[in-house]
Amino acid sequence: MDTIRLSKSRISWKEIAAVVRVLRTGYLGMGKEVFLFEKELEKFFGRSVLCVNTGTSALQLSCQAIGLQSGDEVLVQSLTYVANYQAIAATGANPISCDINPETLGIDLDDAKSKLTDKTKAIMPVLIAGNPKGLNEVYKFAKENSLRIIEDASHAFGSKYKGRLVGSSGDITCISLDGIKNITSGEGGIIISDDQKIIESIRDLRLLGVKKDSEKRYAGKRSIDFDVVDQGWRYHMSDIMAAIGRVQLGKLPKLKNRRQLIARYYQNNIKLEYLLNPKLNFSQIVPHVFIIKMNSHEQRERLKTVFKKHSVEFGCHYKPNHLLTKFNDPELDYSELSNTMDHYLRAITIPLHPGLKISETKKIIQIINEI
Ligand SMILES: *Cc1c(COP(=O)(O)O)cnc(C)c1O
Numbered sequence: 182m183d184t185i186r187l188s189k190s191r192i193s194w195k196e197i198a199a200v201v202r203v204l205r206t207g208y209l210g211m212g213k214e215v216f217l218f219e220k221e222l223e224k225f226f227g228r229s230v231l232c233v234n235t236g237t238s239a240l241q242l243s244c245q246a247i248g249l250q251s252g253d254e255v256l257v258q259s260l261t262y263v264a265n266y267q268a269i270a271a272t273g274a275n276p277i278s279c280d281i282n283p284e285t286l287g288i289d290l291d292d293a294k295s296k297l298t299d300k301t302k303a304i305m306p307v308l309i310a311g312n313p314k315g316l317n318e319v320y321k322f323a324k325e326n327s328l329r330i331i332e333d334a335s336h337a338f339g340s341k342y343k344g345r346l347v348g349s350s351g352d353i354t355c356i357s358l359d360g361i362k363n364i365t366s367g368e369g370g371i372i373i374s375d376d377q378k379i380i381e382s383i384r385d386l387r388l389l390g391v392k393k394d395s396e397k398r399y400a401g402k403r404s405i406d407f408d409v410v411d412q413g414w415r416y417h418m419s420d421i422m423a424a425i426g427r428v429q430l431g432k433l434p435k436l437k438n439r440r441q442l443i444a445r446y447y448q449n450n451i452k453l454e455y456l457l458n459p460k461l462n463f464s465q466i467v468p469h470v471f472i473i474k475m476n477s478h479e480q481r482e483r484l485k486t487v488f489k490k491h492s493v494e495f496g497c498h499y500k501p502n503h504l505l506t507k508f509n510d511p512e513l514d515y516s517e518l519s520n521t522m523d524h525y526l527r528a529i530t531i532p533l534h535p536g537l538k539i540s541e542t543k544k545i546i547q548i549i550n551e552i
Contacts, residue, residue, distance in 0.1 A: 185541045187494035188361040188470070189534040191436060192425075199424035206420075208401060211388075214420035216399040218427050222371060225430065226348050229380045231372045232418035232426075233387050236335050236357020239370035240268035240305075242416060243353045246382040247329045249274040249302055256296060256328075257305040258288045259501040260521045264357075265305055265333055266502045274302070278503040283520040284458045286472070287315040290322050292517055303329040309498065311363075311468045312461065313342035320351065331355060336469035338363035339437045344465075348373045358426055361534070363440065363467050364433055366426030369418055382411075389413040437467045439535035443542055444468045447531070450546045457528075470498055471533040473549065478526040484552045485529065493545055496530035 203214055215232050222230040233239050249255065251273030257265050259278040269276040277296050280289040286309035293304065306319045316332070323330045332348075334340070335357035340347045348354040353376065356362075358369035372383055388394040390413025394404045398417075418426075429436070441463045453459050455473040475481040488495050501521050502508045531545055 182492045184492045185494060185532050185537070185545065186534065187496050187530065187532050189536055190360045190365050191432075191535045195428045195432075196425045199428050200421055203420045203424045209421055210419055211395075211398045211417040212401050212420045213399060214423040214427070215418050218366075218418075218423035218430075221427060221430055222373075226346065226373050228349060228373050228375050229377065231380060231383050231387065232366075232423060233370045233372065233383075233416045234418055234422070235368050235416075236333075236355060236359060236362075236370035237264040237268055238387070238414065238416035239355040239357070239372045240265060240331065240333060241271045242383045242386050242414070243331045243355055243372055243379070244268055244272045244274065244303075245386060245412070246379045247303060247331070247353070252300060253302045254298060254300040255303045255305055255331075256288065256293045256301060258286075258307055258521070259503045259515075259518055260286065260309070260499055260524060261307045261333070261502065262335075262499055263502060263505065265307060266505075266508050269305070270507070276305075276502070276508060277301070278501075278508070278515065278518065280518045280520050281309075281524065282315060283524060285312055285314045286310060286457070286524070287312070288319065289520065290315075290318055293322065295517075297326060301326070301328060303331060305331045305333060307333040307335075308337040308340070308347065310470050310472055311337040311340045311466045312458075313337060313340055313347050313466075316342055316351075323352075329353070335362060337467065338469075339433055339467035341465040352376070353379060358422075358429075361469075363469055364426065364429040364436060366418065366422040366429065369422050369426060386411060386413045387416040389415060436535050440468055440533065441466075443533055443537055443539075444471055446539065446542050447471055447473075447533075447546065450543075450550075452550050455549060468533060470496065470530050472498055472528050472530050474524065474528045475552070476527070480552060481527050481529055484549065487548050487552065491544065491548060493548065494532060497525075498528070498530050499525075501525055 253274040
């Protein structure tokens with residue numbers, strides 16, 4: 182029995198040829214290819230874009246660039262990838278665990294409000310499964326409370342919100358381009374913003390804080406006589422990665438259609454009671470994952486057993502971060518994170534990637550509906 186994969190990158194001879202082309206130039210680091218990828222992404226989003234080596238470093242550099250420091254606080258949903266928490270913590274700031282709205286899986290603003298203090302500097306909304314619903318309310322909340330916003334749109338490359346591309350407006354948007362995301366550059370991440378101070382700062386921070394090093398590297402050169410003022414990192418993207426990313430960006434229409442088609446198929450055929458939000462509009466959303474919620478924890482565990490028997494992979498988005506030793510404050514009881522815990526115990530992520538066959542989807546749907 183062939184395993185039905187949870188997620189998978191879709192690579193063809195085009196990406197392979199692009200990588201070979203870069204390898205043949207003999208220059209593998211950050212150079213012209215990254216420059217061109219950034220230009221193409223800037224055209225796509227209509228704003229400034231910087232490429233880095235992972236989505237996590239995109240988040241970390243954004244946290245550093247807005248000036249987060251030891252003791253500052255950032256409001257973030259506990260139900261997210263540990264990347265968000267580590268990125269915040271890397272600046273010395275504390276991620277403050279908030280509950281989710283059970284339908285959108287976005288941050289619950291009532292809970293966020295109750296956790297505001299004079300140390301709160303930012304809010305980090307995560308567009309779980311590519312769904313941007315509620316983002317306007319996050320912006321309103323942030324404005325009223327003078328907070329910066331770092332959007333994690335790693336699940337949402339290509340998604341639209343009220344007719345506009347996610348990342349084409351707002352404060353700072355970070356997107357991961359790792360191997361299984363809507364588009365990939367192997368590993369990789371991008372930062373999108375109109376704030377030129379942020380962009381200029383991250384441009385240097387990704388290259389060890391060396392001032393104006395990016396321009397030299399785009400031209401195939403390196404800085405010899407330079408100055409450094411801030412803590413920087415080696416977080417830049419390589420030309421090999423950018424070559425893959427450029428091909429993938431060109432394929433977005435196809436990759437996007439395929440994800441949307443499969444998601445609609447699930448939406449139309451999985452029993453309604455298991456759909457988190459039967460009204461999700463998959464002509465606007467490009468879903469990175471498809472999450473369903475069973476009636477009980479026991480039922481979810483039974484589904485896992487049957488999936489295993491039939492070699493169907495499944496996932497968990499996500500283990501709540503407040504349960505992790507590093508981010509669990511023993512002084513707190515976290516009882517207010519009830520939607521988060523209910524989701525964690527009953528939800529399951531089912532396979533979704535552009536290479537998934539309709540026959541495989543049918544099998545998955547049949548298993549779920551029988552349960
Ligand atoms: C993938 C992902 C990240 C991290 O991206 P990497 O490129 O893997 O570092 C961050 N947040 C979310 C929601 C993600 O899905």
